[in-house]
Amino acid sequence: MLTFEQKVQAHLAQARAQQIAHGTAAPLLWRLFWKLGWQLPPPLFLGLGRLALIHGSFFGSVWGLVMYVIDWRDRGMSVVLAFGFATLAGALFGLLMAKLIARQKRRKNLNEALVATLEKDLEKYENGLSNPASDRCMSLIYPEMATAADY
Numbered sequence: 001m002l003t004f005e006q007k008v009q010a011h012l013a014q015a016r017a018q019q020i021a022h023g024t025a026a027p028l029l030w031r032l033f034w035k036l037g038w039q040l041p042p043p044l045f046l047g048l049g050r051l052a053l054i055h056g057s058f059f060g061s062v063w064g065l066v067m068y069v070i071d072w073r074d075r076g077m078s079v080v081l082a083f084g085f086a087t088l089a090g091a092l093f094g095l096l097m098a099k100l101i102a103r104q105k106r107r108k109n110l111n112e113a114l115v116a117t118l119e120k121d122l123e124k125y126e127n128g129l130s131n132p133a134s135d136r137c138m139s140l141i142y143p144e145m146a147t148a149a150d151y
Contacts, residue, residue: 004039051098060090
């Protein structure tokens with residue numbers, strides 16, 4: 001069984017192979033979550049709703065607090081109104097980020113089903129079990145096709 005850290009490293013290797021920027025594959029916010037011990041899947045493997053919620057919550061909270069301390073408090077804005085603006089800004093930012101990541105995911109054609117199948121195959125190999133579907137990996141083992149006539 002792969003550990004969470006091994007899965008993240010496999011994801012980052014796949015992202016590098018597909019020329020996905022490191023900041024997209026593992027944004028600063030996600031690296032912070034991982035340092036804190038939160039086992040949150042990389043953003044390219046999350047659905048639109050979870051992405052919007054995570055990005056929006058973080059942005060809305062930080063932006064709202066900064067705006068309240070720097071500007072809104074001096075203008076006499078109520079905390080309730082400030083919370084409303086921060087929530088709206090967070091929701092818009094979260095949806096925008098989720099759509100951008102979903103677009104990147106579509107452009108790079110990330111296939112979660114394929115990744116899951118390959119993870120199961122890797123687990124079998126690591127545990128010394130036979131894998132009847134090893135022919136999937138032949139092109140990785142033998143990059144060029146060879147036949148008996150070649151020998």
